[in-house]
Amino acid sequence: GAVVSQHPSRVICKSGTSVKIECRSLDFQATTMFWYRQFPKQSLMLMATSNEGSKATYEQGVEKDKFLINHASLTLSTLTVTSAHPEDSSFYICSARPARPETQYFGPGTRLLVL
Amino acid sequence: AQTVTQSQPEMSVQEAETVTLSCTYDTSESDYYLFWYKQPPSRQMILVIRQEAYKQQNATENRFSVNFQKAAKSFSLKISDSQLGDAAMYFCASGSRLTFGEGTQLTVNP
Numbered sequence: 001g002a003v004v005s006q007h008p009s010r011v012i013c014k015s016g017t018s019v020k021i022e023c024r025s026l027d028f029q030a031t032t033m034f035w036y037r038q039f040p041k042q043s044l045m046l047m048a049t050s051n052e053g054s055k056a057t058y059e060q061g062v063e064k065d066k067f068l069i070n071h072a073s074l075t076l077s078t079l080t081v082t083s084a085h086p087e088d089s090s091f092y093i094c095s096a097r098p099a100r101p102e103t104q105y106f107g108p109g110t111r112l113l114v115l
Numbered sequence: 116a117q118t119v120t121q122s123q124p125e126m127s128v129q130e131a132e133t134v135t136l137s138c139t140y141d142t143s144e145s146d147y148y149l150f151w152y153k154q155p156p157s158r159q160m161i162l163v164i165r166q167e168a169y170k171q172q173n174a175t176e177n178r179f180s181v182n183f184q185k186a187a188k189s190f191s192l193k194i195s196d197s198q199l200g201d202a203a204m205y206f207c208a209s210g211s212r213l214t215f216g217e218g219t220q221l222t223v224n225p
Binding site: 034038042043044046049091093095101102103104105106108109 | 148150152157158159160161162165206211212213215216217218
């Protein structure tokens with residue numbers, strides 16, 4: 001149980017385009033979903049927290065107009081990187097948390113490369 | 116603010132031996148959870164073990180156990196009978212929004 005999928009697993013795009021990443025909880029309802037960014041050989045950095053039906057809460061320093069988050073249902077959250085630039089290239093990971101237990105379950109991640 | 120510190124960037128262990136990974140944390144929350152996640156080369160984050168801070172009993176999951184010292188804000192992970200598949204980056208984390216430590220890269224030698 002507690003499976004989270006993430007799609008796509010890898011995406012290459014041109015600078016200036018937008019990219020959408022989907023995160024789904026497959027066998028539970030996620031009251032809260034999280035989006036992280038991870039640089040090589042570093043820890044995970046929380047970007048934003050989203051609850052179903054409400055606006056996402058962004059961490060300090062994360063541009064909400066660049067990283068659009070939509071939590072449309074209790075099983076789906078999307079992250080859209082708008083007008084992507086090479087510095088947005090990174091590994092993006094989502095997680096989903098049910099009401100109980102209070103534990104985050106992670107998706108497999110998306111590797112984004114902006115050329 | 117929460118902080119999580121893992122003071123061992125790298126650790127190694129012989130197969131079948133026991134290894135302990137260290138973690139200290141600081142939190143202002145009165146009721147909180149602590150976690151160990153592993154991240155193998157696939158980069159999939161996998162939950163290893165969870166500890167609820169109000170429980171005095173240390174959590175165990177098969178070969179994995181923790182030594183939770185609440186007063187000292189210490190939360191170490193012990194891996195017994197280490198296996199080659201245990202090789203990964205291990206992250207300690209705390210809180211409802213998960214503050215992560217910097218990670219410990221564990222190598223298991225055959």
